[in-house]
Amino acid sequence: VLTGIAGLMSLALAACGGSSNGGSGGGGSQTVFKLAFNQTEEHPQYKAAVDFGKKLEEATDGRYSVRVYPNEQLGTQSDVVQNLSNGTVEMMYIGGPVMEGFNSDFIVYNLPYMFAGYDAQQQIFNDEELNKDLFTSIEGSKNITVLTALYAGVRNVYNSKHAVVTPSDLQGLKIRVQQSDSQVSMIESMGAIASPMGQGDVYSALQTGVLDGAENNETVYHQLKHDEVAKFYSFTKHLMIPDYLLISTKALEGMDDADREAFVGLVPELREEANTGFLEFAKESRAASESGGAQFNEDVDVDAFKALVQPMVESAVSANDVRKALYDAVQAANAAHPA
Numbered sequence: 001v002l003t004g005i006a007g008l009m010s011l012a013l014a015a016c017g018g019s020s021n022g023g024s025g026g027g028g029s030q031t032v033f034k035l036a037f038n039q040t041e042e043h044p045q046y047k048a049a050v051d052f053g054k055k056l057e058e059a060t061d062g063r064y065s066v067r068v069y070p071n072e073q074l075g076t077q078s079d080v081v082q083n084l085s086n087g088t089v090e091m092m093y094i095g096g097p098v099m100e101g102f103n104s105d106f107i108v109y110n111l112p113y114m115f116a117g118y119d120a121q122q123q124i125f126n127d128e129e130l131n132k133d134l135f136t137s138i139e140g141s142k143n144i145t146v147l148t149a150l151y152a153g154v155r156n157v158y159n160s161k162h163a164v165v166t167p168s169d170l171q172g173l174k175i176r177v178q179q180s181d182s183q184v185s186m187i188e189s190m191g192a193i194a195s196p197m198g199q200g201d202v203y204s205a206l207q208t209g210v211l212d213g214a215e216n217n218e219t220v221y222h223q224l225k226h227d228e229v230a231k232f233y234s235f236t237k238h239l240m241i242p243d244y245l246l247i248s249t250k251a252l253e254g255m256d257d258a259d260r261e262a263f264v265g266l267v268p269e270l271r272e273e274a275n276t277g278f279l280e281f282a283k284e285s286r287a288a289s290e291s292g293g294a295q296f297n298e299d300v301d302v303d304a305f306k307a308l309v310q311p312m313v314e315s316a317v318s319a320n321d322v323r324k325a326l327y328d329a330v331q332a333a334n335a336a337h338p339a
């Protein structure tokens, strides 16, 4: 009986998704997966998701497609992931730190100065065997499957007051971080006052002075117009955090074998398109911010910031064997691909 009801419900949900299709994919498919995204339609992750949906529709003869909801339309990442967990949203992109609320071992990939560079990080996320247990660790308990990890740039601090050169320049500044304990303790170790919040609230908080600044890559800084209200961007280079593409485990398991195989087979193409696009998007964003008058400061005492966060990194990675193994793998990748 239960399966019968669940089956009817998912048909009803699919029908709703299909009828509200607005051009981002999903027209006429029997099952339309809603994919939540917290940034704009210009972002390569958005475009890659739309393309993925089209290919999926073709590969499954119209049985499945994806409708992408940009601009936090479905809520902040920490709200949406709850809805994904309880089955009302099927897919989303999520920043790594938000995953720590479900399994704290995700922290390893969210720590400051963890990856030597893009290639080292890619080596880690190309390694399916290494990540298999982590990525499937909350399927049973939370209905969440991690499909892949995406490059999401290098994060730096920016604020409305002055360039940041040394840690003392961050003293007393209220800086927005992502909603996770690791991000709070990181920015506090770096000397600032942490203010965790969802992305959609950051612009107005900067504008009204509730926040002095935030920390993010050049794309968020420009595309979400933070460069208009916080002119000073400084290359602390403190983070290279992955984004994850998530799917509701039940939605994935609900596909028949051939459709699921097609679905999973298309994920590497999405990742490739999103990653390649991001590198270009970050350059364009920086150039646009600069011509709008934002000031980029390369002259940062990165070693001083590294030293301040070192104790939190050490205590996080030594907390258990799972973390130690992931950390060792990152060290090997860093040695193979130094900055």
Ligand code: GCU
Binding pocket: 038, 077, 093, 094, 095, 096, 152, 178, 198, 199, 216, 220, 243
């Ligand atoms: C980046 C990241 C997002 C994250 C955002 C944030 O853009 O790709 O996943 O949500 O930063 O700081 O909230």
